[in-house]
Amino acid sequence: MFRVLITDNLSPAGMEVLKNLQGIEVDVRQGLSPEEVREALKEADGIIIRSATKLTPELLKDQPRLKVVVRAGVGVDNINLPAATREGIVVMNTPAGNTTSTAEHTVAMMMSLSRNIAPAAASMSAGRWDRKLYTGTQLAGKTLGIVGLGRIGLSVAKRAQGLEMKIVGFDPFLSAERAAELGIELHRDIDDLVPLCDYLTVHTPLTDETRGIINAARLAKMRKGVRIINCARGGIVDENDLADAIEAGQVGGAALDVFTSEPPTDDRLVKLPQVLSTPHLGASTEEAQELVAVEAAELISGFLLRNE
Numbered sequence: 001m002f003r004v005l006i007t008d009n010l011s012p013a014g015m016e017v018l019k020n021l022q023g024i025e026v027d028v029r030q031g032l033s034p035e036e037v038r039e040a041l042k043e044a045d046g047i048i049i050r051s052a053t054k055l056t057p058e059l060l061k062d063q064p065r066l067k068v069v070v071r072a073g074v075g076v077d078n079i080n081l082p083a084a085t086r087e088g089i090v091v092m093n094t095p096a097g098n099t100t101s102t103a104e105h106t107v108a109m110m111m112s113l114s115r116n117i118a119p120a121a122a123s124m125s126a127g128r129w130d131r132k133l134y135t136g137t138q139l140a141g142k143t144l145g146i147v148g149l150g151r152i153g154l155s156v157a158k159r160a161q162g163l164e165m166k167i168v169g170f171d172p173f174l175s176a177e178r179a180a181e182l183g184i185e186l187h188r189d190i191d192d193l194v195p196l197c198d199y200l201t202v203h204t205p206l207t208d209e210t211r212g213i214i215n216a217a218r219l220a221k222m223r224k225g226v227r228i229i230n231c232a233r234g235g236i237v238d239e240n241d242l243a244d245a246i247e248a249g250q251v252g253g254a255a256l257d258v259f260t261s262e263p264p265t266d267d268r269l270v271k272l273p274q275v276l277s278t279p280h281l282g283a284s285t286e287e288a289q290e291l292v293a294v295e296a297a298e299l300i301s302g303f304l305l306r307n308e
């Protein structure tokens with residue numbers, strides 16, 4: 001019997017897949033301290049996590065039974081990959097399931113930011129009728145820069161094209177032919193892209209190369225009043241540099257779903273009136289959570305039962 005530990009909130013659809021399988025037993029334990037996760041891992045052949053559980057080198061060390069970690073979602077930045085590799089633990093993710101939901105959230109954030117939806121709704125709840133204060137900006141005809149043209153970046157591009165925006169993109173891997181087919185003006189140097197944007201959204205993983213890729217120097221090169229959107233990972237846009245640029249009037253506003261530390265420990269950015277923020281909701285739809293949970297359950301059971 002293989003035991004699968006689940007320490008984060010997984011959609012019941014994924015649990016159903018596992019419960020119906022012979023040879024797999026499920027151990028659901030949420031709200032564990034790191035020390036409790038370490039202990040629970042001693043009895044697990046595999047673990048499914050979302051973003052709350054952090055698999056540090058300390059937790060992954062000396063776990064002879066643990067063979068596989070599956071991240072129900074895209075980002076694996078909460079798993080220490082060098083430590084997993086060192087310990088011979090396979091790491092997998094479910095890259096496709098939440099593409100549409102995250103792209104939709106990005107577009108929702110961009111539209112809400114442009115039309116001041118959140119402050120206008122808050123002012124109505126407070127009994128006001130303030131029309132002048134919340135005059136917005138139209139998206140049609142504006143240029144959206146997309147940093148990272150993977151699944152989510154391309155899905156955002158398609159939706160924004162439907163809103164009649166011009167798309168310029170930065171990506172080192174997408175071929176020039178494919179970009180042309182998709183109607184995207186492709187740039188290989190991010191410094192050529194940033195001055196062109198009225199809006200800029202990032203869709204890369206967080207790595208040493210992408211941490212702070214949008215920083216003070218690049219914000220300064222952008223059009224005055226540019227709006228920045230980050231529904232990918234906290235830290236891709238440098239938070240202090242962004243706050244400075246908003247306060248200086250160089251950046252007109254920002255829509256942020258992700259933060260360097262979650263929840264944010266420094267609330268300077270989220271308290272700025274030009275900032276619209278949500279608590280990492282990009283993939284939080286019933287559909288996305290069901291898809292990633294089922295895919296995670298199939299991946300982990302397939303892996304364990306195949307390697308019996």
Ligand code: MLT
Nearest residue numbers: 050051072073074075283
């Ligand atoms: C992901 O990496 O899949 C998303 O950010 C969603 C999440 O962390 O739950």
